[in-house]
Amino acid sequence: MSQVSIVIPTLNEAASLERTLRLLTLLNPPAKEVIVVDGGSEDETLAIAKQNFESFNQVLNIQVFSCQQHGRSIQMNHGASDATGDILCFLHADTWVPDDLIAVIEQTLxxxxxxxxxxxxxxxxxxxxxxxxxxxxxxxxxxxxxxxxPHLFFKGLRLLFGDQVIFCRRTDFWDCGGFDEALPIMEDGDLCLKLVKKGRIYQVNRIVQSSDRRVAKWGNWKATVIYLYIGFLWGIGVSTNYLKQFYQDIR
Structure with missing residues (x-):
């Protein structure tokens, strides 16, 4: 039986969540559980999550939680604390995965x-x-x-971001302290910096699809400039609280 727990943080994801959950029903082998942690959505996100819990419960073990505080790090840590699988997989609500996701994760780890x-x-x-x-x-x-x-690159550091569907062993995740809940963005890159102490960070040569809504709103050139600007400043140590202003929520 699969030992992969999938954690999905949500905030006003009504437009994407149903498709994401529907695709998870096709996983072969299936995930051990899917944990949706909502951070106070004001749209139909929670209703969709609960509706899919009732519709797909025969093929997908879905659990739905509401978090008192919103913030992706807080929500993902909340989901990870409720997970029972040996492996944690953090999936954005607007990212769609292949049906052999679980097999690829288990083979990688x-x-x-x-x-x-x-x-x-x-x-x-x-x-x-x-x-x-x-x-x-x-x-x-x-x-x-x-x-x-560079000193960590040659030890196996690669910087993965949320759209890339990050996964790791649950024991390693908590040994590193999980996601830093003080970070409003770049919590994923920060996790990679901590996990490289446990071993290599690996980018699997397989595709997942993520919504282009942010690029569609900004345009290709503006999006590229913002991504580069945020990445460079974070790389030289600028506070993520300052960087957050350039990365507004877009739904």
């Missing part, structure tokens, strides 16, 4: 030198694929740690 993994994220819309942004995000996994943390 069967290698004891790998502490954490993630996928290649292909950013897509209803009628478009953001090839330029997607390729840059792929390359950023490698060049960012090489540029800012």
């Amino acid at each position: 069967a290698n004891p030198t790998v502490a954490c993994g993630g996928f290649i994220s292909l950013m897509t819309g209803s009628q478009t694929t953001r090839w330029g942004i997607s390729i840059h995000n792929y390359l950023k996994t490698y060049y960012a740690p090489l540029l800012f943390k």
Whole structure:
């Protein structure tokens, strides 16, 4: 039986969540459980999560929680604390995964030198694929740690981000203190910096798809500039509380 617990933090994700959960019903093998942690949605997100709990409960073990505080780090730590699987997989509500997700995760972490993994994220819309942004995000996994943390790069550091569906062993996650709940953004990169002490960070040569809603709102050039600006400033140690102003929520 699979030992992978999938944790999904949500906040006003009514437009994406149903599709995400529906695709999770196709997983073969299935996840041990899917934990949805809502951070105070004001749309139909919770209703959709509970409706799918009733509809898919025969094929998907869904648990739905409401968190007193919102913030992705807080919500994901909450979900991780309720998880019973040996492996944690953190999935954004607007990211869609292949049906062999669980097998790929388990095969990746069967290698004891790998502490954490993630996928290649292909950013897509209803009628478009953001090839330029997607390729840059792929390359950023490698060049960012090489540029800012070269001593850790050669020890296996790669910087994975939430759209890449990050997964790791539950024991390693808590040994590293989980996500830093004080960080409003870049909690994923911070986790990689902590987990590399346990082993290599590995980007699996497989695709997941993520919503392009942010790029659709900003446009390709503006999005690229903002991503580079935030990444560079974070790399040199600028506070994420300052950086958050450039990365507003878009639904």
